[in-house]
Amino acid sequence: MGQLIVSGRVITEMTQWLSKWFGWVRVLAFFGLLCGLAIRVGDPQPLATLRNATFDLYHQSKPRDLTPMPVSILDVDDRSIEEIGQWPWPRSRIAEMVTRATEQGAVAIGFDIVFAEPDRLSPARIAQDNPDLPPDLAEGLKKLPDNDSVLAAAFATSRVIVGQASVRTTAGNRAEKREMAPAAHATIGPDPTPYLIKFPDIVQNLPELEATAAGRGMFSARPDPDGVYRRVPLVMSVQGQIRLGLTPELLRVATGGQPFAVRSNDAGIEGVVLARQLIPTARDGTVWPYLTPSSRSRYISAADLLKDRMPQGRLAGHLVLVGTSAIGLEDFRATPLGVAMAGVEIHAQVLENIMAKTLLLRPNYTIAIELVTTLVLCGLVILFAPRLSARLLISSSFVLLAGYVGTSYYLFYDKRILLDASFPVIATATAVMLISTVNYLREERQRREIRSAFGQYVSRDLVDQLSRNQGKLTLGGESRQLTLLFSDVRGFTAIAEEFRDDPEALTLLMNKFLTILSRAIMEQKGTIDKFMGDAVMAFWNAPLDNDDHARATCRAALKMIADVDKFNKERLREQKRKRVAQRADKRRPWTKVHKINVGIGINTGQCVVGNMGSDTRFDYTALGDPVNVASRLEGQSRYYGLAIILGNATAQEVMSEFAVMELDRVRVVGKEVPETIFALLGAEDLRRIPSFQKVLVTNAGMLSAYREQDWDRAEALLEQLTVDVQPLDLQLKAYLEMYRSRIADLRVDPPGPDWDGVFASTKK
Known part of the structure; x- marks a missing residue:
């Protein structure tokens, strides 16, 4: 454990x-x-199939070159069946083929055919199967030589290797099971049997044919799961005994008939020692034949041999395989070359590979x-x-x-x-x-x-647009109608003084404050241009189109003021809790909380907006006269004592939906053309109140009297305005005091008959 x-x-x-x-x-x-x-x-089957397909592709790209080899196929083809008769032929005719091939110089003959049952065309069997024959004819047939005996005699006069076929079961489908004669062999290395392909039983030839044959070879081969014959067993285990395939057995007999040897190691079988050479094999005793496309040059029609049409010496010194390529006999196999090939030709090509040492190798x-x-x-x-x-x-x-x-x-x-x-x-x-x-x-x-972090600096809409179209990250701009907003903190110096001993707390405070402003802008789809200390610049209708940009800006400004007010109240509550703790500790200094007041200037006009700067560092920003006016209007909010100041263009866009009141006509610093400015006092719910409409009428009358230099009526209307705003709790005290002071000064120093009523501002 x-x-x-x-x-x-x-x-x-x-x-x-x-x-x-x-x-x-x-x-x-x-x-x-x-x-x-x-x-x-x-090695699951899908991997093996893919690997075999790769080898097939190689094989098809470069088949083996066809070179003359002393290997021939004695072929029972369609022409032979047409001329000689239907298959199977009498064994006497097969014996004639063996005799003629031997006379033609064949070194050894291997049969890719099994003669497992007695020939039904033997004379005695014909007499037995036809009881109505005349007695003398039947007796004459019985005295004639048996076809199987004739074939056995032909085998005895030649070097013939009979083929044997494997079966995969030992029970139920065999009338008789004959034990197989052992094959003389040796083993070099560990016992190779565990690695060999195993067949429990075989189909053998007639005993008299087996007895006279010079050798016995297995011509069984198993296809891969896809039906393609890629490997041929050179040596295998049948009935528990090690046996050679047909082609190596043919070569063994042709080269003197010496016993073969199987060489193995701990990884499997290395190869078969045959005819004084080691033939490399795979670990299971199979070989990969390197094929050429099917060639008729290997074939000799059995009809040509039997009818003496074959050239003299055609089989001299050749190893001959007897098989069938007739279509009706169905002895065709799928090959790696992608085309079917007669099974006997596959055996012939394996024999050519062994003799020319051209087998494919997979050690x-x-x-x-x-x-x-x-x-x-x-x-x-x-x-x-x-x-x-x-x-x-x-x-x-x-x-x-x-x-x-x-x-x-x-x-x-x-x-x-x-x-x-x-x-x-x-x-x-x-x-x-x-x-x-x-x-x-x-x-x-x-x-x-990064987009999230980048979105803390600019509008997320801008980030998304740049992500979709990086081509916009180039210098240049476009002319667009924008509504711009500038905000600044009133009395920031006093607030900074409050945190003179704790600059980190000041930074934290301003970050919270600017977050409040940013959220209000983002909720209305605005683009934050930049933060300038405690000030913010933002605009609407770029980079994304916003037909309601003026109203969206006003909604954002009102929310900014409301959220900052909530923030101030939270700070006051927190400060009260701190004061309770400070009373218990006389050594701690008394701290004062300064209320954060925000001034906002809003203006609408035609601007150039885009990426401005150098080719290595640029900002997405807006330029133009409306930008400067908006900045100046933010500065005027301090003078008029109102939180939100609108330029004339913005006011004309929104006054039908927002509580907007005209303030003055001013000539801001840096401009010659005067601007009529307005205060944004609330949303539509305030605008609809009758008492607010009364304030607007009184204020308009006051401004008209002021511009007409009717100081008495202007002052009277200021007093009336003071009374009218009380039910609405409008913060107009500074505005009213400003006009009282201005009228008092003008009484002392009248402006003259050509005065246009424009106030020239000397402060930004």
Whole structure:
């Protein structure tokens, strides 16, 4: 139990160490890689199918060159059946073929055919099957030689290898099971039987044919799950005995009939020693034939042999395989070349491969190479992909994979070695995609974080628009109708003095205050141009269109004032709690809370808005005369004692929906043309109140008398206005006092008959 706890701690510490130095993504990717390698070792069918498809592609791109070899096929083709008669032929006719082929110089003859039952065309069997024959004719037939005996006699005078076919079961479908004669062989290394393809039983030839044959070979071959015959067993286990396939048995007999040997190691079978050479095999004793397209040059029609139409010496020194290519006999097999081929020709090509040493090779160590390659390629991707740009990652991955695929194809092309390119490529490509996906998600998260942070400086609408159209991140602007807002804190010096010993608290306070203003602007889809200390500049109708920009600006301004008022009340409540604590500690100094008052100037007009600055640093901002006027109006709010001052253009847009009152005609600093300014006192609910409408009428009369220099009537209306505003709780005291003071000054120093009623402001 203690050892398990210690092991668990070690694994945990190792995992923590790996995650610290490589990151969780890499650690998980490495664990995924190990799982992928384990799957490859298990070699599920989809991977095997993909690997075989890769080898087929190689095979089809460069089939083996067709070179003359002493291998021929004695073919029962469609023409032979047409001339000689339907299949099966009498065994006497087969015996004639053996005799003639031997006379023509055939070294050995192998049958891709099994003669498992007695010939029904033997004379005695014909007499037996036809009881109505005349007695003398029947007796004569019975005295004639048996066809199977004739064939056995022909076998005895030649080197004939009979073919045997495997069956996959031992029960229920065999009338008789004959034990197989053992094949003389030796083993070099560990017992190879566990690695061999196993067949529990075989279909043998007639005993008299087996007895006179020079050899016995298995011509069974199993296709891959997709039905393609890619491998042929050179050696296999049948009835628990090691047996050769038809083609190696044919070669063994032709080269003297010496026993064969199977060479193996701990990884499986290395090869078969035959005719004084080692024929390399896969670990299960199979070989990968390197095929050429089907060629009629290998074939000799059985009819040509039997009717003496074959050129003399055509079979001299040849190893002959007897089989069928007639369409009706259905002995065609799918091949890696993508076309079907007669089974006997596949055996012939295997024999050619063995003799010319051109078999495709897939040594046991290729699996280790593929696993190591996968580990290295995926490891490089996992280690370096997070640090590389997408372009460099894709290009470097392409170069690595192309190099490996090129190496794999070169080994096939030049060395006939089959090295799988599919699994390493797929595994590496998967690693690239997964790491790229993780990188993309990480960058997307960082982009969101940057957009969120960037949105603290400018409008989120601007951030979204720039994200969709980065081409707008260039210098230049456009002319647009904007409504601009400037705000500033009244008496900021006194507030700063309050925090002279705690500048961090002042910073925190102003951040909270500016957040309140920013939220009000953002809620109305405004663009914050910049923060200037305690001041804010914002505008509407850029970058996104807003046909209601003047009203949206007024709504934002009213909310700013209301939210700042709430903020002041919260600060006062907090200060009261602090004062209770301060009374208990006489050493702590008494602190005073200064109320934050905001002045806002709003103006509407045609401006240039866009990216302004240098080619290395620029801001999205607005320029134009309306911008300057809005800034000056914000400054005038202090003089008139009102929170929100509107320019004439803005007031004309919104006065039908907001409580707007005319204040004055002023010539602000830096402008010659006077501007009629208004106060924004509230929303539509205030505008609809009859008492407010009365205030507007009285104020309009006061301004008219003032501009006509009727000082007595102006002062009388100021007194009336003082009374009218009381029920509404409008903060017009400073405004009224300003006009009383101004009228008093004008009585002493009259402006003259040409006075236009414009007040020339001397302060910004």
